[in-house]
Amino acid sequence: MTSLLDEVFTVLVFPGFIFSVVMAFWFEYLERKITARVQKRVGPLITGPRGLLQPFIDVVKLLFKEEIVPKGTDIFAFRIAPVLAVTIPVFGMCFIPIISWKTPLSFQADFLLVFLLLALSLLNVALTGYSVLSPYTSMGVGRLLVQYSMYEGIFLLSLISAMIQTQTISFEGLLRYQSIKGPLILYQPISFVCALLALLAKLEKRPFDLPHAKQEIVAGWETELSGRGLAFIRLYTDLSMVWGISLLVIVFLGGPLGPGFNSLMPVAGFTWFAIKALGLTILLTVISASTGRIRVYGLADIFWERLYPLLLVQLLISYFLRWL
Template structure:
């Protein structure tokens, strides 16, 4: 019971997930600023490290303006529900060891369900304060969802297919025996990276909240505490998505010294891999311009879908050969 409470509230649950979310936001802002010739966070904390935390606290205490004709129940519940989903999902990610206290056979299926629920909570948040900008933002979000979600799920499913398991524990143990699955499935790794960018609404797939077009999209009518929660949800989603790719393709906590040192080495290896992925995602996002809707369809339906199906066939062959 104590292990479950620790996992849910401390590590890798609430506190750890929030700390990682602020850390990844800091990295994203610094790298983006460097690429674009700006400074980025600098003065709050060492090298501006505490800036994401301070921004979150400032939003918590700012005045919250509630739209007059909004659905007040959804308006209040959606941000809290949005935060709870990635925090709950992080409890199943093998961050330091191959198995967590809440793990069970089939926990990968639960993660797939939670992936779908994140888009639903965002849509509810947008429709709770229905205005022209939020309506356009939610419409774009759902359109984008139909393109990226199946690619992301199929990319991860190809890993489960090769390992012949729907358990995180078995996926990690398979990679301990045969090496990181990114070596066998580089196509799936690339398609999952672009699908994750679309899921996180990062450039070049930031149509749902394109500032130059629809102010902030589905976030337009949120302020104060609710906006702080939804911004935190975006950072938590990035933490969760990076952790998924680290576990599925890069072996999670596995690395030199893991068998001798144990969880400490596993945590350090997991953090190093997640950090490398955050650099890669941010570099791609900061280096590309936004796609139009037609360009979005061309990329996903014309390029990524054929690639992910090729990867599924390769995974099926590796299931019998490896």
């Protein structure tokens, strides 16, 4: 019974749904404030202390707004895809060890589960766009699939590089290795930089926001969304940012590991994880806010011509590091 309650608490509260949603709103607030500062604007200011509640209020407003469904829409896919999209990053967060070595849902190959969830997240987004017969959504999904073919391999190879060096397929194994050898970013800076750029592309942040470029295709695959559907997709985007940053923190930065972790495990673990995640959020936001959109051939130049060769070198280095 205790084990069952722990698992339910993990899924519904921490680090599952409630914690993930709160972090999603917090990360969006940080993103909007930092972007505003970089671009000499103000950002959220009125709702809540210094605009802190603005992301939450925006989602609540969308939930109660009228939802317009275009003619010829596949209603079932149009309704279910945004809901399923939200569940994937929340489910992924349930396996992220934030305050200890593992979570109640952890198992021996939980790191491999990430590969499946990453593929499913794109499937839901594509289903959302293709459920509507609109040229803008079709073009947006087409751009998304082209971008996916370039960044997803980079992101997965970066994670595989960590698996090769640590010889483990579990998050707990990754943390145990880093507790002895130090953070993997010290050994794999190339993988970290490649994963960072791939995460920007996955989140469709500048300079990789081609799938929903407002100046070109209105809002891309999100064009026909409104009301509840748009609220769920916005929440999905923020949750994906939380999940992606958490993955990089665990894989390359040691997650909750830091001074005092063994003696003050819950408090120290959460503190170190939060500091690392905050730093990574600021870094991603500054990069996104200070760059302009690139074209498709520029995307291919970055990922295919530059990052893939660098990652192959990193994979060879990781293979030799496993024997040290």
